[in-house]
Amino acid sequence: xxxxxxxxxxxxxxxxxxxxxxxxxxxxxxxxxxxxxxxxxxxxxxxxxxxxxxxxxxxxxxxxxxxxxxxxxxxxxxxxxxxxxxxxxxxxxxxxxxxxxxxxxxxxx
Amino acid sequence: xxxxxxxxxxxxxxxxxxxxxxxxxxxxxxxxxxxxxxxxxxxxxxxxxxxxxxxxxxxxxxxxxxxxxxxxxxxxxxxxxxxxxxxxxxxxxxxxxxxxxxxxxxxxxxxxxxxx
Numbered sequence: 001x002x003x004x005x006x007x008x009x010x011x012x013x014x015x016x017x018x019x020x021x022x023x024x025x026x027x028x029x030x031x032x033x034x035x036x037x038x039x040x041x042x043x044x045x046x047x048x049x050x051x052x053x054x055x056x057x058x059x060x061x062x063x064x065x066x067x068x069x070x071x072x073x074x075x076x077x078x079x080x081x082x083x084x085x086x087x088x089x090x091x092x093x094x095x096x097x098x099x100x101x102x103x104x105x106x107x108x109x
Numbered sequence: 110x111x112x113x114x115x116x117x118x119x120x121x122x123x124x125x126x127x128x129x130x131x132x133x134x135x136x137x138x139x140x141x142x143x144x145x146x147x148x149x150x151x152x153x154x155x156x157x158x159x160x161x162x163x164x165x166x167x168x169x170x171x172x173x174x175x176x177x178x179x180x181x182x183x184x185x186x187x188x189x190x191x192x193x194x195x196x197x198x199x200x201x202x203x204x205x206x207x208x209x210x211x212x213x214x215x216x217x218x219x220x221x222x223x224x225x
Contacts (some may be wrong), residue, residue, distance in 0.1 A: 044217035
């Protein structure tokens, strides 16, 4: 059974810092990996989708990498802003999606 | 992109009553939909996979008779929480495979269920 782990569980940084969120998974036979953002009490917003054949995806200040063989992915956020404060979820697709517990990010002004 | 619409967004019900949550795929057909539950400050846990025209597949530990899933059309799946109790209070969210993004998924906006 796929297990997804996210480190750290919580992170607080001052505005402007670059930061890295980590995701690891136990079964490398995945179709893809997806990063989501969840604001308190809200649904999911898809940030980046990386197919198993890809190494990274970029969208604006976000860059996600995937090392399938080692079961790892990172989400890099450049020049963080207070509006980036949210919980970031990593989900791995082995024909259904399994989520990590998330990283709760706080960016202080 | 593909959109999944989920209703209601919030519902409060009395203990012992049943609540139905709808998940609709807009402008695309979804033969398979997925239902998740999220307790406060925890991640999303897959409850069941809803298959159009056939029985849902439930994850281990999820009560089939309590969480009734119906996927009668290619655009609608419903989750009914029967005889709800306070411990069923949670955030429920559905998803479907995104027809545009290869192997991608799109999610509904979720339903906050509170049982009093």
